[in-house]
Amino acid sequence: MVTIEKVDETNKQRVIDSVKQDVIKHVFAFYDIQHDPEHTSVYAAFEDEKLAGYILTYTATDVPSVILEGESDAASQLIEFAPRNQFVIHAPLSLLPIIKRKFTDAKHYVEDWMLVRKDEANFTKSELVRKLSTEEDASMLAELLSTRKDRPERGLERYLRWISTLPLYGVFVNGELVSYAGSFIQLPQVWMIGGVYTQPTRRNKGYATLATSAITEEALGSAEAAALFVRSDNCPAVSVYEKIGYGKIGEKVWVDVGTGLRP
Numbered sequence: 001m002v003t004i005e006k007v008d009e010t011n012k013q014r015v016i017d018s019v020k021q022d023v024i025k026h027v028f029a030f031y032d033i034q035h036d037p038e039h040t041s042v043y044a045a046f047e048d049e050k051l052a053g054y055i056l057t058y059t060a061t062d063v064p065s066v067i068l069e070g071e072s073d074a075a076s077q078l079i080e081f082a083p084r085n086q087f088v089i090h091a092p093l094s095l096l097p098i099i100k101r102k103f104t105d106a107k108h109y110v111e112d113w114m115l116v117r118k119d120e121a122n123f124t125k126s127e128l129v130r131k132l133s134t135e136e137d138a139s140m141l142a143e144l145l146s147t148r149k150d151r152p153e154r155g156l157e158r159y160l161r162w163i164s165t166l167p168l169y170g171v172f173v174n175g176e177l178v179s180y181a182g183s184f185i186q187l188p189q190v191w192m193i194g195g196v197y198t199q200p201t202r203r204n205k206g207y208a209t210l211a212t213s214a215i216t217e218e219a220l221g222s223a224e225a226a227a228l229f230v231r232s233d234n235c236p237a238v239s240v241y242e243k244i245g246y247g248k249i250g251e252k253v254w255v256d257v258g259t260g261l262r263p
């Protein structure tokens, strides 16, 4: 029989011990529970003392980000612990019917889960690329991302925090930041790469390839692998990642429950 428990100090270690068997698959749970408990709430399903699934809600993102994992039996009970509205669920494709049954108006998008390991990567290097590190870089990042109309506006504070805590690389052309890529989770097993973006008038000049190469090179200098999620139909982005050596290892669904956001 499946029993659902809220994860707290008494049962947290059981969940960590289970997800650490496959850190790449459970990277968000493994990282968030241990490194950002303040913004993380988890309900776990146990069957015969073994972890059968979990639903994790992470609130440090623009909108709450929910991870649902597990067998259908467990997931159909866990979905009852999702927030009510305005969040994004990330789940295996097989759980989509359970999510859609609960949130009938939700929109979903299929994402490729891509990974590159040490010795598999091809790095393209250029003097145009450097790590972002200063307050001025944060202002330039804010300006670059103000051209991104599919994401909520964020204040300069957010970019200052990113630059002081996350490895981010930018491509500069005549002093202007035109493209960037970074990593938002760094573990010895895997770094998660994200935020890849090029200013719309500067696309198809190889800039995202340079920025993503730089962050991937740093990742593979200290981790076994680098991984990312990309919407399956985002051909330019998939092409960038394939050039660097990323290959598809699976698929996930990105389910929008009332936010209007798309991956």
Ligand SMILES: CC(C)(COP(=O)(O)OP(=O)(O)OC[C@H]1O[C@@H](n2cnc3c(N)ncnc32)[C@H](O)[C@@H]1OP(=O)(O)O)[C@@H](O)C(=O)NCCC(=O)NCCS
Binding pocket: 179, 195, 196, 197, 198, 199, 202, 203, 204, 205, 206, 207, 208, 209, 210, 229, 230, 231, 234, 235, 236, 237, 239, 240, 243
């Ligand atoms: C994806 C994105 C970052 C690419 O930036 P970029 O600086 O133009 O990337 P590059 O110039 O390095 O490479 C683009 C590649 O896509 C290819 N491409 C462009 N349009 C394409 C299309 N419709 N179909 C297939 N490939 C396409 C280009 O030919 C180029 O590959 P090539 O160098 O082998 O010719 C940019 O389009 C972007 O910012 N998009 C919005 C944000 C986004 O989707 N980010 C990715 C999130 S995972």
